[in-house]
Structure formats: structure tokens, C-alpha cells
Amino acid sequence: MLQITDLHTYYGESHVLQGVTLAAARGTVTAVLGRNGVGKTTLCRSIAGLTPARAGAVVFDGNDITRTPPYRIHDLGISLVPQGRRIFPSLTVQENMAIAVNTTRSQGWDLQKVFAVFPRLAERRQNRGNELSGGEQQMLAIARALVARPTFLILDEPTEGLSPMLVAEVAGVIRRLKDEGTSILLAEQNAAFAVKVADYVHVMSKGVVVHSTDPVALWQNEEVKTQLLGVPAAVSPPNTRPGT
Amino acid sequence: ERPPIKIGFMVPLSGANAQNGRDILNGFLLLLEEAGYQAGGRRIQLIVEDDEGIPAVGLTKARKLVERDQVHMMGGPLLASSAYAIAPYIHAQQIPMVYPVASGDDLTQRRRSKWIVRTGYTSSQPNHPFGEYAYHTLGHRRIATIALDYAFGWESVGGFERTFLEQGGQITKKLWVPLSVHDFAPYLAQVSRDLDAVYVLFIGRTALQFLRQYQEYGLKDRVPVIGMGTTTDEHVLPAMGDEAIGVTTALHYSGALDTPANRTFSAAYRARFKRVPSYYSESMYSGGKWLLTAIEALKGNVENRDVLLDAIRQAQPTGLPRGPVTIDEYGNPVENIYVRRVERVNGVLQNTVIATLPNVSQFWKYNPVDYLKQPLYAR
Amino acid sequence: MTYLITQTLNGLFSAALLFLIASGLTLAFGVMKIVNIAHGSFYMLGVYIAYTVILRTQSLLLGAAAAIVVVSALGFVMQRFFLRRFGNDPLAQMMMTMGFALLFRDATLMIWGGDPFTLQYPGWLRGSMEAGDVVFPYYRLFVIVVAALVGVALWAINEKTLLGARLRATVDDPEMASAMGINVTLLSGLVFAAGAGLAAFGGVMGGPILGGYAGLDFDLLPLAFVVVIVGGMGSLKGAFVGSLVVGMIDNYGKALVPELSYFTLFAPMILVLALKPTGLYGRA
Amino acid sequence: MTASSTAALKLEQVSRHFGGLKAVDGVSLTVQPGERHALIGPNGAGKTTLFNLISGEFPPTSGRVELFGADVTKVPAYKRAALGIARTFQITKLFPALTVRENVLVACTALDRRRLAMHRTVASCTDLRDAADRLLESFGLLPHAAETAKNLSYGDQRKLEVALSMAGRPRLLLLDEPMAGLSAGESRSMHELIDRLDRSIAVLLIEHDMDVAFAFANRVTVLHHGRVLTEGSCDEVSANRSVQQIYLGDAADH
Amino acid sequence: MGARRLTLLVVLALLVIAAPFVLSSYWVGLLTEVAILAILAMSLDVLLGYTGLPSLGHASLFGVAAYAVALLSTRYGMNFWTCVFAGLVVGTLASAVIGLIVSHVRDVYFLMITLAIGMVLWGLSYRWIPVTGGDNGLSGIPSLEVHAGLPFAGPTAFYYVTLVVFALSAGAMVLLVRSPFGLTLRGIRENEGRMKSLGFNTWLHCYLSFIVSGFFASVAGVMWAYYNGFVSPTYLDLTASSELFLMVTLGGPATLVGPVLGAGMIVLLKNVMSAYTARWLLILGTVYIVAILTAPKGVWNLGSRRSA
């Protein structure tokens, strides 16, 4: 569904993505892990068209979207939950979602469904974005992407600032989306969370993918965990799945 | 072959006053073209600078003309503020200069320089006789004034007020309008309808807007408008409509002045620039004649500045479009003042001359020495 | 009483005209944070273009339409090819508009000369209404009504439509807006064009009274800014209230204390900002 | 009462309302000098708002705030900082166009007499520079010292965010989710960093990761709907049934 | 600052000192103008570039100082040092008073409140005729060399005096922006909210910045009054303030060197161009646009990625 080949992205002179290649199949959750500053966000932004790559290709559903402007990429069915929330501060919760709503795709998420998952947002629907708490903003950022009814969803650290209960809620959402056939790219710090929901995991370091495997194998690979993710060896594998 | 005589010239050629500056320059160009850029057997080189209507820029430009271009004599500027600003420099550098338009009274009165010869007029000059005219001939007794709030306005209104009051007239109210005003409604609302007339002083777009709004508020048919000649000067008159008809003003020139000299000038100017000449156009056409006459008299030997200055002051150019002019010992012209009324002739508005007040001096009928002891007209 | 009614009507007229000029400015600022120094130039170009077309065709309507279309197109081009590159640098954008303002100013002088002129009144709006001692020109009444209509229309678009929400989203975070499927480039261009068109429309409406002349641009710019600042940059409601406040104070001020004529325009603004640093309805 | 026993922070019935919403509703809380105190609660419980009231971002609707024994309810933020309180922001607030080092230098001058000095260069204030570099060192940011702050990765920006708050040697530190956005490794070193802080510094920490919160704090306060749900030692709180319900959300919907 | 730029500056400095030996008095005059306006532009840069407070009324502070000198020297015949001192004090006091009103205003609002205050001061200079002489201004200010009793006089002497004043002012401002205080100004520009929570009384810092900037504007104002020998309301008007603004932004805000270049470019460009064409404004507008397109952060920042 999404094929990324030898992607090179720069900020000015600094060469951040140094040849990333990965693929995400339809209806799967692909996680990208790695320590701070390895380029996860940059990868997400390059796919969404916010920081177009200088070399390499992003092909989505057979279309080369490497240099397509962001709004067109969005129209093709790719939605982004950006890092740092980036909701529109002067729009109300309702408006934040309204401008993203996609009416061309007939089925998928709508406001009701979103409010059922995040009741807190329903309570605050007339409040402006800058009046929300950090966690509420994060919920809104996710909700906003959902109502766009994407066929491909990019989640850049969606659990940041969410309480454990909501983290579990988000995990549930991801599974539901997957069941509905939506493909997901998940950039995460929280490796424990990622391995719980992902079908396949890529580990990045210094702008390249250095390790690709399935989640269970990753969790058993102590070397990758400590060196590339910084997860302390002592942490036991996630055996419980809270929530849902 | 002697090197050319250099004449420096500065007026605003950009910004809000550019068109007036351009008109002044055009008058000069016409004169020089008629003379073939030649006088006293020497070629004449004109060096034009844009003073932007900003005094400090004017001074810089004057420095440029004097120090870099080494001009022999100069003409300009348009605005009194620039004129005052460069006067000390001109005086110190001893460059003979004619002021064709700048009309600040003190330029040839309390702060005069012998190096500066004004060939235009002082702000109060047309208004002294006009005050008496308004009282006696027009029969006005109670008048309000509305004028732009700066020295030109104060001096004009001041001159008018002085003679009008001396005759026994009454000024009921003096309204001063900042130059930035576009909507005159707040002022018009203060014009009472039982006045004999309002005296106004406006220039350019303010003249246009004022008369338009004066009519809009139904005042035109109730209270006649008299005023300073700039209000209906030919640079705005073509843009005006019926609202201007009947407005009676005083100035030392009218485009419609029916003399052979003016008819010739007017025809030549229209042919050359496709515009009606205004008093700005005439100003440097005539002002330039003092320079050319002096150059002729000296046979082109303009290198000695004292001699050149004397020659300019002694020049008696004839055939000026505005009529006969002599320069008084203060360096200001003694000339005719015309009372003009706007009429539509052959479908075009013009300032028809309805009276000629001859040989008006900047001191009117007063003794210059006593006159200069009194303060300058102010608000 | 007569006096009060007349001055209030005058104040309303000033406010109406100010609103027409300021709404476009506040729009451009609201959506793109562009402090548009060329806004006065748009107004001026509007008058000049209308004037030219009316001279040729004798049609006021054609003149107005031409002014709006041409100036909007100019605004669009300016935004699209010059301002857009500096989306994240408001200062550069402002300087760019300043450069354009100088360009327009001199180009106007070059094309049309510096002679002042006024536009004609539409025939059916000549004359004035007289009720007792109150005299008020029909045309000014007309301008008041038109400004009110424009205000209502703009408000409805901004607050009640999805387009409005999209606009505000673009203001908040253009990058995210584009990631949400908004064609920010096009939208910004159109909004800037609309702002320019509004200015040109203001020029046409003010044309019969203020006319056109060299220097009109920089005479009006501060007025538009005063209104927008008093109300709060980017707020339509602010522009509306701002023009009322400024129009009234300026009018009454000039009439009641002519001594302070120079200060009636700017002193209220200083007062407002001293007490509320972001204007009446502005957000920091 | 001796000076040492004066509470670092004392809140008495503070409330903050936004329109009809009672974001903080009658909260009383005391933090002793040197105490490690965690503040937890579901999203939107009022934790950040409470921080804002303590640091003086905006005034409370009602109630009283006391810092080190002084009533500061109506005192502006910058004066509270001078009393020895510092905070981090949940949503990063840096000086984006300054270099990382300059970011810290600014923070270091905040409570220094030289902040108004115009007659000497910053470079000549070697002690300031050393202090800044030590701080950067301890956060692992020294390699990035000359970079412009806005070009840092999100995680590094979060670190810088915390570093800024520590520059002024505060006596009371308010940390709003300092680990958020940090990778597991970074998060751990941040944890160690806070743990190593001088024992005289009182720390109030907002954190959603319960493991981290409980490992760090001696006392925990749980906020819910703007009110204190419960307060106590880690064991007490983690044993509390309703805490588990609202926070971990097992089965029950609130 | 790179070595190449430093060399460039040194060479420029030498050229500037040698200028009167090779150039005519007219060019020396222009250079004098540049130097005075450069002080003014740098003073605005402290506010605009470093503190992030864009003032569109800065020329009015400069004008106030110039008026003080003009008034005292022409009306009251005060001696040189009194006039200079009074010019600086009055200008600085004016900024201290205005600063009280504007120091808590930011961004566009700052732009506009300073514009408004500039307009009010301009109105005052225009309307307070007994003191200011109205639109014609005050003239007859004695030449600086004579007034100060210097043994030499003329454009060259004035030029060197200006250079000394320029060097002192520039040195002081360079030190200022590199001082801890200067750093706090940049902090405020970047994120004022954070500055507050770090413990800075940001109002005070902005206020001081405004006063300091006003002081150096006054230095320029005093020099300008002596240079021209007259003062007029156009010193304070919006055109003057916006031209100043252009100098800073064109040259490069937050660099101090940039505004000097900006002042030089604009003064020279205007004077050279207007000698050849009346359409110089058109050209100037185009030059601005091209300059911003190629160097949006100012000419001095061309090719450097670091903008302080």
C-alpha cells in the first residue's frame, strides 16, 4: 500500500533521513521505533508532504506522492496525527474536527463515534483548542485524523501525555481501525506500547532503518532493545493488555 | 566656446506634491526651449533635482547642486518649509536663487536673504487687497474662514482678516483644518447659514473635496465661497464640477487672463504639455526670465556672483503672462492681483478675471518698516 | 439636537468608510499575519482604475467591477509570487508590501499623473435628505448601508461557514492546515485577493467624496491601521467596533475641540492600547 | 515555627474556574522543603492548571497560595520565580532562535544581579558560561550547545525544557510531564537526573507513568475533576480502589 | 562574525577615515548623513532586531532631541554643551515617558502604538507653533564647529566629529547587545512568557531597551540638528520613521552592522539615482522587493545561516 524507497530528507543543510526504505501493507500496523532524534518524525512529515524528501520515493496506492503537496496527500486518504498535537488553538473542538471531516468516503468514523471513544471531547466540544489540557489536545489530534476517514493513518507518538486508561483506549482504537482495513504507521518512543499493537516493527537509528522484525522477536532481542531503544533490560515483556 | 551656464533647479517630483513640482518644471522647460537653451551667447545646462517636499532632502539636494554640480544660479523650491530650510545655506554659499512659488511671507520679510529673489508672491499679498475688495465690492460684512492649518493658511487668512477688519467687516469664526483631513463634514456643520460668505483656503485635493462636500451639504446655494486663488487653481479646476462655479478668489495669475502675453503662453504650454497652465506653470516660466534676462545683460559672464545677483535684481523682464512685475528692495515682486470668478465657458471651467488690482506690494499700503515690526501672521 | 443628529450621521459615515477600508486589512492580517503596508495602495488603485474605466465607458458599475477585479488579481499575484515565500517571516512580508507600496505609488504617478479628481455620484443618489435643519447627503446614507451589509456578510462567512473555520485554521497553523487537506496556498492567495478587492471596493465607495490624488495611499493607510488596531488585529468584530469608535471620536473631536484635531485620531488608539495591549477584541 | 519547618508550598482552597468549568476546585496541598511529591490524575483533571496557579501564570479565582511562608496569591510570576520556584511546561516553551547554550545562559542570568548589566559581554562572565555548560553536560546536551534550539529533535527540546527550569537553582521545582516524548533510554536518564537533584529541593511532578511517579515520589496527590481525590504515600494511593478505577480505568467508566 | 566579514569591516573603516582626502565636500556631506542615520538605525535595531519591538515612530524620538537643540540654541542662545546635554536629556526623557505607555505592548500593536505616538509628536511639532515654529520649523542653528568652539570648521571637520560620535555609539551598542542584558532582550523576543516564568520582569527589560534606544536616537538627533542647521516636523513624520525601518530591515535586523549598511545603501541609492531619473521611487521600490527576495534576513545576513 505504501512503499518508501531510499528516502533522503534534509532540513536546510542537515541531512536527516539518509536513505530510509520500508513498506507498509494494507490493513497492518507498522511501527517505527528509535531513540530521540533518529528521524521518526521527519519520516512521518516526509510521507505527509510537510517536509518533502530530496531524493527517493514515496509511493502510495501506486501514486508517487514524494512531491505532492500535503493537502492533496490528505485527499488521497493519508491522515497525520502530528507530534506535539498541533491542534488549531483558535478553533473550537467541534471546528477542529469539522474542517478535517471527509464526506467523500462513505463509511468510517464520524463525530458520534469519536465522542463515544473520547467522551471528554464531547464535554468540551465548544471550547477552543487552546483551552484544552495537554491530554485533551492529544485526544483531539487523534480524533481529528479519524474523522478524515483515512485509508492510511500516520500516528506520531499518539500516546504522549495520555493517562494509562487513555493509552489503552488508543490501543483499542488502533485495533479497531486495523479491523476496518485501515493501514497504520506508528512512530513511537513507547516501545512497550508499540509492540502491543504493531504487526511489524522497524527500528531507526541516525536516519536509517537498522532493524526490521516482528514485535515478539524484537522484544526478545535484548541487544536491540538496549542499544537502539534504550529500554532497560530489566523490563519484563508486556503480558497484560490493560483496557478494552 | 565657453562652458555652459549651469542652472540648478529643485522641486518635488515624487510624492504627494509631485504634480505641482512637475508643473513648475514644465514652465521652466518651456521657457528654456523657447530660448533654445541659450542665453548671453552661452549654452544653458539645466540640472533638475527632486527635493521630495522634505526640507532636509531639499538641503541635501541644494548641497549637491552647489558643491558637486557647481551651478551658477538656482531656481525652486515649491514648499515654504523647504525654502526656509535651504535659505541659510544659499545665503552662506552666495548662490543667486529665484523662488518662483514658495510664498512664506518671511522669506522676503523678516528672514530675507539678499541672494534670494522671489518672483512669485507672498501668501498675504493677494489677500490684503482682496479683504478690501470683499468688503467694498462684494459687499460682505460677516464672514467665517475655513483654511488649511499651516503657515500658508495662517498668512493668507491673516492678510485677508487684517484689511477686512480694518474696513469694518466681521469675522465670526476661524476654522482650521489639518492637512490630513478628507471629510470636511465636521467643519461644514459649523458653518452657519446666515453668513455673507465663507473665506476658504485649500490646495489640490483638499480644494476638490471641500467644494464637493460644501455642495453636498447644501451650503453652496446659501453661503457664497470666496477665498485664496489656490482653491480654484487650474491644476484642480479641470477636475471640478458645477460646485466650483461662482467661487471668487484672488491670485497674481489666472489661466484665463485675457492678455496677448498670456494667450501666447497658454497656447504654447497646452501644445507642449497637453495641459492647462496653472499658476505653478507660469511661475517658473516667468521666474526663469529673471535669470535669462540677467544672463543676457551680462553677455553670459555669470562667474562673478555679486554682479550676477545685481543683474538678476535689476532685470526687468517683459511680456510675462501674468502682467507687469517689478522686484522691490526686499526681493519680492510688486504685481497685479486678479480677482477671479469661476465660470463655465464653452463647457470648461475657468477663472474669469473680474477685477484687476494693480501694483500690489507685499506690504500693501503699509509702511514696510512699521509692517516688519509687527509679528508674522499666525493662527 | 440638529447638531447632534448631523454629527452622529457624519460619524456613522466615517465609520462606514473606515470599516470598508479596514475590513480587508484585518482579513489579510487575520489569515496570514501580513501587515499589509500596500493596503492603502489597493484602495488608491481601486479609485484610479474605476476612474479610468468610468471615463471610457460612462458606467459606474463597470468601473467598480473593473476596479475590484483588477486589484484582486493584483493582490493574488502579489501573495502568490512574492509574499508566500516568507510565510514564516512577518517582517520580510511587511517589508515586501512596503516595497510594493512604493512601487504602486510611483507607478500611479507615472500612469495617471498627480492631479486630483473625484468620481461621479450615481445619478439616483444625488442630492441630500433634508429633515428640518438636518441635511444629510443621500450618497453618504448609501455608503452606511453598504458597509453594514458588507460587515454582516463577512461576519457570516467567518463565523458561520466551514470556510471561515478553514480560514482560521490556516491562521493558527498553516502547515497543519495543509496536512488537514486545506489548500493553504490557494486559500491564502484568495483571501489576500479578497482583502485587496475590499480595499478597492472601499476606494470606489469613497471615490465621489474623497476622490483620488497622489498620496492618497499613505493618507489612508494609518486610518485603516488605527481602526484595526483599536478593534484588535484580525478580528472582524474588532474592525467593526473599531471603525465606529474611531469614526465617532474623530468626528466629534474635530467638531467639539478643533484645537485637538491632530490628536483625535491617534490619541484614542494610544489610550486603548495603553489599557488593553491587544486592542478591544484582539488576542495576543 | 522555625524557618526550616516552613512549607515550601501551601495551597489553601484554591480554585480556578473557566466560565462554568471548575478546572481546579478547592484544592489544598502542602509540600515540605525537600519533599518529592507526585501529582497524578486523568487527562483534564486540572494538574497543569494547578501548576499555573502556583507559578503565577494566572491568578486563582479564589483561595490562597503561599510560597516559603509568603503569601504570593497576587504576586506576578516573575517575582515568584525570584522566591525560588521554577517550572517546566507540558507544551515546550523555548527560545527557538537562540542557540542551546544561549537558552540556558538566559535562564542562568534570570536570578543573577548581572541580568541588567549592559557594560560587559556575556562572554566575559565566565562563571555564567561554566554554569550553563555544566547544566548542558548533565542533560547530555553539550554536543548540541551551538545548535539553534528550534532545530533540536523533540526529545532534545524536552530535555532543554527541563534544563531551563533548573538553571536558577530553584528551591521548589514544578515538573509537568518531563518524560513525555522521551525515549525509554532518555526517560531513564531524565529520571536519574531528577532523582539526583539536591535533596533540599522540593519537587512537584506531574506524570502519567505510574511506575515513574511512584518510584520517584514520597507522597502522591490524585486530582480528579479539579478536586483532590486522595493524598498519601505511594502505597496508600496505589492501593486506593477509586484511584485504580479513574486512572487505570479497569472496567468502570467514570 | 567570520574572518572575511571582519576584514571587510576593517577595510571599510579605513576607507571611511580616508574619505575626505579623496572625495569632494558633497560626498563627505553624504557620508556624514549616512553616519548620523546609521546611529539612528542602530538604535532602532536594538529595539526592533534584538528586543523584537518594531517601532514605527522611532524618528520622533530623534526629532524631539533635534528640536531641543534647535530651540535652545536659536531662541535662548544657550552654549554648546548645554544644547547637546539638553538634546540628549530631553530625547531620553521623552523615551522614558513614552516607554511607560508602550512597554507592555507587543508585535503589530507595538508597531502601531509607536506609529500613533509618532504621529502625535509630529502633530505637536506642527501645531505648537510658538515653540516649534510650525511646519516651517526652526532654522539658524549655529554650526557645530563654531558652537563648540573647535579650532577648525567645515564639512570635513564635522565629518570627523560625526565619525567619533558614531564610533562611540556603535561601540556602546555592540557591547550592549552582547551583554547579559542584551541576551535577555533576545530572550524576550523569542519567548516572553518563558522569560517571565524564569523570573524576568520583562516589562522592565523592554522599558530599559526603549530608553537606551531612545538615548542613541537622541544622539543622532542632536547631530542631525547641527548638520542641517534647522529642524522641521518632517524629522518626526511617518515617512522618516518608515525609511528608518527600511534601513534596519534591509540591512539585517539584529546585526547592528546591517542597519549601518542599510543606512548607507538607502542614502546613497536615493541621492545617486534621483540625479538620473525622476522615477527613482519606482526603482527604489523594485530594489526593496528584489533585496527582500534575495536576502529576506537583510543584506548583512546574506549567505550566513546564523541570525543572532
Ligand SMILES: Nc1ncnc2c1ncn2[C@@H]1O[C@H](COP(=O)(O)OP(=O)(O)OP(=O)(O)O)[C@@H](O)[C@H]1O
Ligand atoms: N526544523 C528542523 N531543522 C533542522 N533540523 C531539524 C529540524 N527538525 C528536526 N531536526 C533534526 O532532525 C533530526 C531528526 O529529528 P526528528 O524530529 O525526526 O526525530 P525523532 O526521531 O522524531 O525524535 P523524537 O523522538 O525526539 O521526536 C534531529 O537530529 C533534529 O535535530
Ligand SMILES: Nc1ncnc2c1ncn2[C@@H]1O[C@H](COP(=O)(O)OP(=O)(O)OP(=O)(O)O)[C@@H](O)[C@H]1O
Ligand atoms: N484557558 C482555559 N479555558 C477553558 N478551559 C480550560 C482552560 N485551561 C484549561 N481548561 C480546562 O480545564 C481542565 C483542566 O485542564 P488542565 O490542563 O489543568 O488538565 P491536566 O490535568 O493538566 O490534564 P492533562 O493530563 O491532559 O495535561 C481541562 O478540562 C481543560 O479543558
Ligand SMILES: [Mg+2]
Ligand atoms: Mg518525533
Ligand SMILES: [Mg+2]
Ligand atoms: Mg496537563
